[in-house]
Each structure stands twice: as C-alpha cells, then as structure tokens.
Amino acid sequence: MLGLGVDRLQADINRLLASLFHQGVLDEQFLQLQQLQDETSPNFVYDVINIYFDESEKLLRNLRLLLMDREFSDYKKIGLHLNQLVGSSSSIGARRVRNVCVAFRSASELSNRPGCLRGLEVVEHEYHYLKNMMHELFQLEQQRILAAGVRYPM
Template sequence: MLGLGADRLRADMNRLLAFLFHQGVLDEQFLQLQQLQDESSPNFVSEVVNIYFHESEKLLRNLRSLLMDREFSDYKKIGIHLNQFMGSSSSIGAKRVRNVCVAFRAASEQNNRAGCLRALELLEHEYCFLKNKLHELFQIEQQRVLAAGVRYPMQN
C-alpha cells in the first residue's frame, strides 16, 4: 500500500506542471527530459536542471557585468552568451526564458543598450520564476518518493 500522502503529492506535482505548461514557462522538451529518468538514474532531471541553474547564473553574471561597463560596445559577446543561454534553456524546456533570450539577442544585434538592459531585467525575472517553480516541483517529488516508501501495517 502506498503511503497515504503519495497520491496527494503526485496530484500536486501534476497541478504544478500543468500550470507551468499552461503559462508557457515549460514546453514539451521538459517532458522528454523526464522520460529519460528511470530507476537507474532517479535524480536525472534534477541533476540536469541543477547544472542548467549553475551555468545560467554564470551567464547572467557575465551579461550583467558586460552591460554595467560604461565603456561597453562589444554586443557580439552578449550574443555569444545569449546563444549559450538559449541552447541550454531549450534543452530543458525553459520556454519563456528562451523566448526572452531571443528578444534580448535582437536588442543586442541592434546595439540597443537600453533594450538590452530591459531584456536583462526580464531575463533575470523569468529565470528566477523558473528556478523557484522547479525547486518547488523537485521538493514535492522528493516528498512523494518518501511518502511512497512509507508502509503502513495492515489492520486485521
């Protein structure tokens, strides 16, 4: 018999995922990533996403550093960082983050500093929202796994 809370936690996970898909935060690539997870690698998705978070935070710091430099004029560097960010965001299904990167890249291709600064703020906002929601999802998943492992004695 499954732990009493495991079904409720699975439903919570499904509701959160449905919300993230409905809001366009995630796309089907995230589902494909989940399909790669199995008993031999039960933490696959969270490990991949944590690598994404680590790399994304470096990219965000680099982008902010470039744009805060008053003498900045190398918009090609911004484009390189954004291409990396878009690729990694696409690979985990971070749809809204990827879309902001596309708009950010357009501003950088036009050497539009004000547009880049606005896009950076939006990118940081979308990234933080994604990070918070995926952390919430992984916490629920951990609780569900623990609850599913709890066995209750059968009553006679």
C-alpha cells in the same frame, strides 16, 4: 494511508506541471527530459536542471558585468552568451526563458543598450521564476518519494 499521501503529492506535482505548461514556462522538451529518468538514474532531471541553473547563473552574471561597463560596445559578446542561454534553456524545456533571451538578443543585435538592460531584467525575472518553480517541483517530488517509503540519495 501511505498511498493517499503519495496520491495527493502526485496530484500536486501534476497540477504544478500543468500550470507551468499552461503559463508557457515549460514546453514538451521538459517532458522528454523526464522520460530519460529511470531507476538507474533517479535524479537525472534534478541533476540536469541544477547544471542548467549553475551554468545560467554564470552566463547571467557575465551579461550583467558586460552591460554595467559604460564603455562596453561588443554586443556580439552579449549575443554569444545569449546563444548559450537560449540553447541550454531549449534543451531543458524552459520556454519562457528561451523566448525572452531571443528578444534580448534582438536588442543586442541592434546595439541597443537600454533594450539590452531591459532584456537582462526580463531574462533574470523569468529565470528566477523558473528556478523557484523547479525548486517547488523538486520538493514535492522528494516528499512523494519519502511518502512512498523510498529514498534516493540527493
């Protein structure tokens, strides 16, 4: 009976991942990240993704603060923050976040404040969607581990 629960949870994980790939939320880099996880580092993906979320929160907060300043004119600073976000999103396979950051960066290169504000909204939306989906994925994986009778410290 224990195996059936594990199999069902694994199927749920596979369906969620397939959906995220189909939607373009994730790309093959996420699979490569998963391949780096093993018994010696069972929380590797979880840890890397959480570092990404922590750092991304800071970058998004900085972007919002910059754009809320009516006197702001240093669009290169926005570009620097976006370059960091593009790079870290690429490294974990967050395709849609990366893509909307690239579009946002185009607006910043044109010093287009309304375009930047809209770009920030879109980036934040995609970021939060990714974060929610990763939270759901990690919950399913934790349930699968518990159902299998093995528990790794979190």
